Amino acid sequence: MAATAQESFDAINDVSGWWGSVTGSTTAAGDEFVYLVPDVHYCGFRVTDIVAGRRIAWLVTGSYLAFFTDKQEWTGTSVEFDIEETDDGARVTFTHEGLHPEDECYDLCSNSWSTFVNGSLKAFIETGKGSPYSPVDDEALADADRAELQS
Numbered sequence: 786m787a788a789t790a791q792e793s794f795d796a797i798n799d800v801s802g803w804w805g806s807v808t809g810s811t812t813a814a815g816d817e818f819v820y821l822v823p824d825v826h827y828c829g830f831r832v833t834d835i836v837a838g839r840r841i842a843w844l845v846t847g848s849y850l851a852f853f854t855d856k857q858e859w860t861g862t863s864v865e866f867d868i869e870e871t872d873d874g875a876r877v878t879f880t881h882e883g884l885h886p887e888d889e890c891y892d893l894c895s896n897s898w899s900t901f902v903n904g905s906l907k908a909f910i911e912t913g914k915g916s917p918y919s920p921v922d923d924e925a926l927a928d929a930d931r932a933e934l935q936s
């Protein structure tokens with residue numbers, strides 16, 4: 786990536802800019818935050834490791850995945866970003882530690898992570914514009930959009 790390691794680190798910590806809306810704080814060890822897609826996906830996280838420009842790790846403290854038998858499959862896993870400065874900019878290595886190929890959510894979750902990390906996060910780091918998940922509900926629509934949907 787053309788960005789520096791610190792720029793990559795800062796972008797990763799701005800979770801709402803590339804993954805989706807979160808509540809809580811993501812910037813210091815011990816911070817806790819929640820990612821929520823209503824009725825589909827909930828994850829509570831605790832920041833367990835954070836080294837400026839180098840590493841970010843989050844422990845999943847609680848989870849709910851509506852579309853799987855084991856709805857708490859992510860609980861106890863960790864999401865990790867290791868950042869390395871290279872001659873061409875930064876290299877970010879993503880790992881969801883504890884998510885294994887034999888897990889029910891592995892294929893879907895791996896594809897989703899790929900979309901967010903290789904697509905949205907990469908774009909956010911490089912351009913400042915990611916593609917985070919954003920639920921569209923009727924109240925969030927502009928009046929013109931709402932009128933079009935009702936016709």
